[in-house]
Amino acid sequence: MTDIYDPTRTAVLLVDPYNDFLSEGGKIWPAVREVATGVGLLDNLRAVVAAGRRAALRTVFVPHRRWQEGDYEDWDHPNPTQRLVQERHSFARGTWGGEFHQDLQPADGDVIVQEHWAQSGFANTDLDFRLKQHGITHVIVIGLLANTCIESTSRYAMELGYHVTLVRDATAAFRPEMMHAAHELNGPTYAHALTTTAELLRTLEPKNGEH
Secondary structure, three states: OOHHHOOOOEEEEEEOOEHHHHOOOOOOHHHHHHHHHHHOHHHHHHHHHHHHHHOOOEEEEEOEOOOOOOOOOOOOOOOHHHHHHHHHOOOOOOOHHHOEOOOOOOOOOOEEOOOEOOOOOOOOOOHHHHHHHOOOOEEEEEEEOHHHHHHHHHHHHHHOOOEEEEEEEEEEOOOHHHHHHHHHHHHHHOOOEEEOHHHHHHHHOOOOOOO
16 A cells, blocks of 8 residues: 555545435435436445455544434524525435445444534534544545535545545536536645545555555
């Protein structure tokens, strides 16, 4: 493995791997289906998580707030996305849609951090604290959505001093233009590395004799 992803210092941040996002029948799946299937999202998420575990990287689940009755109703100014969550009950607690995808379940040694209310996995959660307690300095950020939670979490990580890797095809968005903005326009302004699943796997799992 290259020194960039030292297993004692690197974590895979898996953001919002809910059925509502990733599974047929999920509330948000119809909006993300075209881009997700086009990039091979689910296969790539499985591959990155599996490769990270084989390489002894820490896997950290970074879940969105699971909607429950009363959320946002007495808030002064919920954001537009939170209004949508309030209307469609995205990731509702206690429902199938609010469960992690069957192929992306926590394993022994994984970390599940506090749920984020908006788009950054760091804001108002224990993510930074938990990463620091495990000596993490480098994060590989995958999951949903490219131009919202992935971008916000990754930008925040950079601001906190982490080395940030984005994986272009281990995320998705509602439209191709959103993917373009996330990876071609915005990503290069804060991410230390932008890669693909195949490239990342070659880095994490070099053949014998390669470094």
